Amino acid sequence: MAIKEWSKNSLLGIEDLSSDEILFLLDEAQSIKAQKTIDGSITESLRGKRIINLFMEPSTRTRVAFEIAAKSLGADVISIAGEASSLTKGETLKDTAMNVQALGADAIVLRHSSPGSPLFLSKIVNVPIINAGDGAHEHPSQALLDIYTMREKLGNLNGKKITILGDILFSRVARSNLWGLLKLGAEVTLAGPSTLVPKEFEKLGARVTHDPNEALQGADAVMLLRIQHERQQASHFPSLSEYANVFGLGRSTFNQMKNNAIILHPGPLNRGVEIESELADSNRAVILEQVSNGIAVRMAILQLCINCGEIRR
CATH class of the missing domain: 3.40.50.1370 (Aspartate/ornithine carbamoyltransferase)
Structure with a gap:
């Protein structure tokens, strides 16, 4: 009740x-x-x-x-x-x-x-x-506004496939969203380099993969996360350009998602790293709506x- x-x-x-x-x-x-x-x-x-x-x-x-x-x-x-x-x-x-x-x-x-x-x-x-x-x-208020935006766009989140892509290990946003989405019945996939997305996160109820194409396939929404350099004591990948080439959201990887899938980002946005500018400014991105919500x-x-x-x- x-x-x-x-x-x-x-x-x-x-x-x-x-x-x-x-x-x-x-x-x-x-x-x-x-x-x-x-x-x-x-x-x-x-x-x-x-x-x-x-x-x-x-x-x-x-x-x-x-x-x-x-x-x-x-x-x-x-x-x-x-x-x-x-x-x-x-x-x-x-x-x-x-x-x-x-x-x-x-x-x-x-x-x-x-x-x-x-x-x-x-x-x-x-x-x-x-x-x-x-x-x-x-970061509970951020997760709540993210989930609010997803519900507004996708309806009931029970059974929806949500992918969180990026620096999971050092992200408070990822943790809060994971807790909230799982409690509302969503299927959550965490993706990124193996150094930033340990398999241990599967114990929390998420699916973990280091293949961005697999992570995005059939997703209803993807939330991109920036690299939390301020919390890292050492580099967890060779370079930003290599990260962007493999894990950045571009047109080819975006096409793995559903036709009505949405793109989210808690900010600050690093264009050309987590996401190509064309996609960040597209009508599939709800980044500014997150801010308003x-x-x-x-x-x-x-x-x-x-x-x-x-x-x-």
């Missing part, structure tokens, strides 16, 4: 969400997007709330989308970058968060290079913590977590 209300005041990851919770949140995002489309109005359900974006890693899409989402709900939002915080003076993340809470924060959106940092903070402060990416662990999804996340238990169906 589908859940009738949201009961979590933090969003730490996709792994600990049930399929019903994922669908509840996505339906909330759909309602928000539909209302804005119909009459341009958005409920100011968070008027008077203060939301702090605490971003210890660089970000454009995620940070700006959370800012727009918060302001669209009537909240006040303050964004703090790592280099502009007292962390550069030796203050701990714990003390930074406790001070932010003391200053009247009603929620903290955290991006941090250390896996588990949002969970750590959730046990220390008494305000909702929203994980905006923690190391190579999870990210606002509605993040509005739903903030609204549900901060008003935990108040929104029912």
